[in-house]
Amino acid sequence: MSDQPRRPRKPGTPYRRPRKDPVRLLAFEALRAVDERDAYANLVLPPLLRKAREGGDFDARDAALATELVYGTLRRQGTYDAIIAECVDRPLREVDPPVLDVLGLGVHQLLGTRIPSHAAVSASVELARVVLGDGRAKFVNAVLRKVARDDLDGWVEKVAPPYDEDPEDHLAVVHSHPRWVVSALWDSLGGGRSGIEDLLAADNERPEVTLVARPGRSTAAELLAEDAAVAGRWSPYAVRLTEGGEPGAVEAVREGRAGVQDEGSQLVALAVANAPLDGPDRRWLDGCAGPGGKAALLGALAAERGAFLLASEKQPHRAGLVAKALAGNPGPYQVIAADGTRPAWRPGSFDRVLVDVPCTGLGALRRRPEARWRRRPADLDGFAPLQRGLLRGALDAVRVGGIVGYATCSPHLAETRAVVADVLKQVPGAELIDARPLLPGVPELGEGPDVQLWPHLHGTDAMYLAIVRRTG
Numbered sequence: 001m002s003d004q005p006r007r008p009r010k011p012g013t014p015y016r017r018p019r020k021d022p023v024r025l026l027a028f029e030a031l032r033a034v035d036e037r038d039a040y041a042n043l044v045l046p047p048l049l050r051k052a053r054e055g056g057d058f059d060a061r062d063a064a065l066a067t068e069l070v071y072g073t074l075r076r077q078g079t080y081d082a083i084i085a086e087c088v089d090r091p092l093r094e095v096d097p098p099v100l101d102v103l104g105l106g107v108h109q110l111l112g113t114r115i116p117s118h119a120a121v122s123a124s125v126e127l128a129r130v131v132l133g134d135g136r137a138k139f140v141n142a143v144l145r146k147v148a149r150d151d152l153d154g155w156v157e158k159v160a161p162p163y164d165e166d167p168e169d170h171l172a173v174v175h176s177h178p179r180w181v182v183s184a185l186w187d188s189l190g191g192g193r194s195g196i197e198d199l200l201a202a203d204n205e206r207p208e209v210t211l212v213a214r215p216g217r218s219t220a221a222e223l224l225a226e227d228a229a230v231a232g233r234w235s236p237y238a239v240r241l242t243e244g245g246e247p248g249a250v251e252a253v254r255e256g257r258a259g260v261q262d263e264g265s266q267l268v269a270l271a272v273a274n275a276p277l278d279g280p281d282r283r284w285l286d287g288c289a290g291p292g293g294k295a296a297l298l299g300a301l302a303a304e305r306g307a308f309l310l311a312s313e314k315q316p317h318r319a320g321l322v323a324k325a326l327a328g329n330p331g332p333y334q335v336i337a338a339d340g341t342r343p344a345w346r347p348g349s350f351d352r353v354l355v356d357v358p359c360t361g362l363g364a365l366r367r368r369p370e371a372r373w374r375r376r377p378a379d380l381d382g383f384a385p386l387q388r389g390l391l392r393g394a395l396d397a398v399r400v401g402g403i404v405g406y407a408t409c410s411p412h413l414a415e416t417r418a419v420v421a422d423v424l425k426q427v428p429g430a431e432l433i434d435a436r437p438l439l440p441g442v443p444e445l446g447e448g449p450d451v452q453l454w455p456h457l458h459g460t461d462a463m464y465l466a467i468v469r470r471t472g
Helices: 022-037 043-054 060-075 078-085 096-112 117-131 134-148 150-158 169-176 179-189 193-203 220-224 261-272 293-305 316-326 378-397 417-426
Strands: 208-215 229-231 239-242 258-260 283-286 308-311 334-335 350-356 400-406 430-433 464-470
Touching: 022 043, 022 060, 022 096, 022 117, 022 258, 043 060, 043 208, 060 096, 078 096, 078 134, 078 150, 078 169, 078 417, 096 117, 096 134, 117 134, 150 169, 150 417, 169 179, 169 193, 179 193, 208 220, 208 261, 220 229, 220 239, 229 334, 239 261, 258 293, 261 293, 261 400, 261 464, 283 293, 293 308, 293 316, 293 334, 293 350, 308 316, 316 334, 378 400, 378 417, 417 430
Parallel strands: 283 308, 283 350, 308 334, 350 400
Antiparallel strands: 208 239, 208 258, 229 239, 400 464, 430 464
């Protein structure tokens, strides 16, 4: 089977121009941006949808379908690639990436949606004619007709190794995660097969949009007045838009009095704000503040107590996002561009410090499904020195009797407990305190003293939090 142009049409055969489908063209454009520019779909897709709506090409149903096609294809890429590999006569690396994107969109329509098979194949072939040419469209047609011979369960049974022979590889194919990610998540979660399967399945579910009412500027009650809004599970400031509502349509969000923030992220900020202190509570530091969600919540909480917040972010453009998030905060604050490993402040200057460190992002695979295919085990080595340096800098910044919150949106043990344990060995006069009471009402927080949240247990990103008190 070839994806190269075939022989020309017979003389006299009328040529039919391909029909352009704006929904599938937009989905293809988004997938190409993810592949070519290492873009994230949650950043690429909204402006594409906005432009399409402004051009009059899209209604709400079109936008919903385009979103489903993009995220569904990315989430199931590993499974779909295994299926496509069974239907072509060469290694997938020899198939051009744009062709694979069209095939992935087609396979998702066939196996992951209710679109009838004939319509899924026909629409995908038309898309291929528009973006790839007639020759490669024939290749797409042949592959998708093979895929259409079975449903998803039937294909998975064919392409996934038996669980008893290779549990991790079986789960990797069935749940569309790289094998090393399955292994890492399983190590962190512990337990048997049901827990890890529930976690991997949760990673492939579309997350709800969660809003945060910033204290002193808006309330959860105000946000609950929105259509299809329900209260958060754990945070008193959280409100969920259960039908995938548009945050930009919410007045409080447009005015900066509320924001979009995962409930796990809210819980981290609340825990740092509410951890018990010995002594004054006047100066707070967010040492890795970009893009500003936690800083905005911390700033509002600090304002209620008359405390000052310094929000520091190394990258100037991200510091700009922090300043935008904090604009209008009722209490005293300052935003600076500074490196937390080379502090721009004197030691012992703060009562509370949060460092939500850069990481692999394996805890947010629901929101950024492409990250699972982009990350490699070697990335852990690149983050390790920075994570340790930021925690050491945070411990140096806090006064005796103050607390530091170390947070990361990754459950990987090399980014969580290993970092905290290593730094505490190096830094005298610091001790872990039990973070679990700082998340009241949240179940299944483990044995402590640190906290690991999970999508399948808590409905949040897999945020990790350790609270350290400076004792000397």
